[in-house]
Amino acid sequence: MKNVINREIPDEIIEKNALNVYQGPFAIEPTIRQHGPKVTAVKPGDSKLVSSIEEIIKKTGLKDGMTISFHHHFRNGDYIVNMVVDTIAKMGIKNLTLASSSLTNIHASLIEHIKNGVVTNITTSGLRGELAEEISRGLMKNPVIIRSHGGRARAIEAGDIKIDVAFLGAPAADEYGNASGAVGKAVCGSLGYAKIDAQYADKVVIITDNLVEYPNLPASISQKDVDYVVAVEEIGDPSGIASGATRYTKNPRDLLIAENAKKAIVHSGYFKDGFSFQTGTGGASLAVARFIRKEMIDKGITASFALGGITKPMVEMLEEGLVKSLFDVQCFDLVAANSISKNDNHVEIDASLYANPHNKGAVVNKLDVVVLSALEIDTDFNVNVITGSDGVIRGASGGHCDTAAGSKLTMIVAPLIRGRIPTVVDKVSHVITPGETVDVLVTDRGIAVNPKRQDLVEKFKQANLPLYDIEKLRDLAINTVGTPDAIEYTDQVVGLIEYRDGTIIDVIKAIK
């Protein structure tokens, strides 16, 4: 069957998994109760300290068929997933569902554990590297479920993901489980994704390389949610944790995009005292933040809050008084990680408060402006950030569709072409974010406004911005690089893309 944005979702997938297909960004009105984790009473005097990962796995009662979860705050420096799954494999436990907030290049050893039957299901925000490549070629019998950060929080709270055991790496923890990311060798700042796992998993394990005196304060994860604590040599590689993605771009094309984006924001009507924003970590996005900062200083405007994965430039704006507060679900660099424990207006938030569509109001709902990237965007403004031009998974859903749905102005920034590949196309290969939630596309060659936002069209016209129909930008791209060959897929579904509300917005098939 086809869903409301005309993506073909195979009937057998829907039936087998009792899924709903996407019906619009706010079509689902939940009528359920939150999933309740198992109640466990820890008595005075009980010790939570366990000597090894193997011992801790035994104590949790992990069995074939269960669901284990992880967070991705250590990004490409993460040692936890491999350490735990390797141990589980040695213990002979099979058929597990791995529910990580994301997976990346460093997790290639999961390929072996998928082949040997230890891991048979995966849900994650994204996949990269060899693991993504193999999965894109049909490694797994069951499709990976791609969830946004808000969608994962929703799924956990709804019991769509029932976590039996959460294995949570913590840069600092005490023996009773109070855990934080603010200090230690593997400092990562916010533990925003892990906080949800700790609250809803039946068993919660803290793995740390920095056991500190009780009480470890402030605690991102509370002792009242933690079953066991284990100290290991190393939980992550600091150089992989702080990705260094926040260097300022000097790429003239990125700067041109950023200049156009800045103008569009300034003339959108949302750029006024007390506005709020989120920008990403890409070169153009960071340049937008830099340009907006200058506009704010020039015009005497301050922002109410900035949101997201937080980077050094955001921290600087907080410290300059240009932004009153930062809501931080994930720190992208050491400056952010060090700020969160020092500055009371730099606030750690969990993934549900960040972006869950089915709570009583996530922070994304209060966003005025979000600047997002795209691998592809089509003439319906649908955005792909999950698969490359070869159809291989190489990205992550992240907070893309969450912030797009929440923000008053959702702006996609992207170069019109990348190498020989057009960014603006007739139909994106896979949809993460539906066009209905996207307002503006800003490229190096011009700006396109979603026709449903005639108010913005009027404002941008008056400001003499370089406005085009999106079809015109597509034509410009195609005329420059030609129409790329279609990607060839098999019939095997290797990924289900879940919209933040739990419906299926698209599927990813194996590439030939």
Place this chain on the structure above:
Amino acid sequence: MKNVINREIPDEIIEKNALNVYQGPFAIEPTIRQHGPKVTAVKPGDSKLVSSIEEIIKKTGLKDGMTISFHHHFRNGDYIVNMVVDTIAKMGIKNLTLASSSLTNIHASLIEHIKNGVVTNITTSGLRGELAEEISRGLMKNPVIIRSHGGRARAIEAGDIKIDVAFLGAPAADEYGNASGAVGKAVCGSLGYAKIDAQYADKVVIITDNLVEYPNLPASISQKDVDYVVAVEEIGDPSGIASGATRYTKNPRDLLIAENAKKAIVHSGYFKDGFSFQTGTGGASLAVARFIRKEMIDKGITASFALGGITKPMVEMLEEGLVKSLFDVQCFDLVAANSISKNDNHVEIDASLYANPHNKGAVVNKLDVVVLSALEIDTDFNVNVITGSDGVIRGASGGHCDTAAGSKLTMIVAPLIRGRIPTVVDKVSHVITPGETVDVLVTDRGIAVNPKRQDLVEKFKQANLPLYDIEKLRDLAINTVGTPDAIEYTDQVVGLIEYRDGTIIDVIKAIK
């Protein structure tokens, strides 16, 4: 039937309410899942601001037979309970269960609403004043359920209390529901009891007299848990909120008790670097804190943490570096209320983290020393803090049985007699805290150690402390004031005293 500490619990009460009787402090091993509140999706652009209490009650869908909840952080200055229940009464809604974290003198107008059938069930930590008097004389058909602070958190998480609508007063809140107690006319500091209601109630209402700009940070209650916000003229009387209970006593008897208590603590083996403690707000308790402070300075000892309702002396010890951190479920004075927002080591905790016996480790589990008061204590060390010598309810369960169960050293401080009333008796009229969890009684006339703590007996003997069998202290009391007349009760059960684990430890009958 009789429970394990020989208190008679009428069979019909047990059967009618499907209750268990008390079997020992750690006898219950929960095998349930947490109660999940209803999931409600608030969309971008939805407003939570409502113009009046009546309008908000309509919006919540409050109906006959439902459960409404309140917190008691405004203590005797609370305007919220009366404001809300008066409005509900005018709207004609009946047969409600009122689940307040506590009730006090100011809530006498509930008498009318019990008589007219608006409120037919109550659960609370305590009752005082006219309301308590009337209930003790049989005002209500259904018995009040007395729960400790930890027991209430347990009951809410377990779904024993299913809150339909929580009406939560907040000294500061923004229009999206981020609420806090740190600033405003009705400043009360920690909102530790309210936090649980906000997380588990189906509908959550914030009532404030101080609507502030979004985002109100730090938020004790999060926007993601709040349905509606209403601004009213006044939510409380500041003079009733800060009780001024923290003045130093000059009463020589209190000072004598405190001196004995200090010696017992110092010689208990628990008084060493990194120890932890909780003391109450009574004159003798505060004097203990003062004496212990001096001992700490003299011996170069610092405490890991202090816990509880927090008072000015605790804040001073934090600021002096004598205590590394404060865990604060409730601020008893303005000094504490002002400190919690300024000092990163003064940490707000919710009632579950404070004292819930059925989570993975409440802070009470980490207590070394707790100093508690008693209205009566018997020769089995059972303690009554709920009814006076006339059998009338005039107290609260509070954190008494929670901290007693958790702490390594549980010390009761009390004068041997009060006026013509002995404190040490054969059998307390009502049990809040079972003797099994009490280690030491310190009076102005001497110290008694629970026989199960022979280790303490040895230590105190070596230190030449004035040790007596508790029977000897009882005899001393009776010899001084004589045996008081027995209180006469009817057969009507007006109160069920629930132990923290959800079992019935005692019942309160109406006085004749």
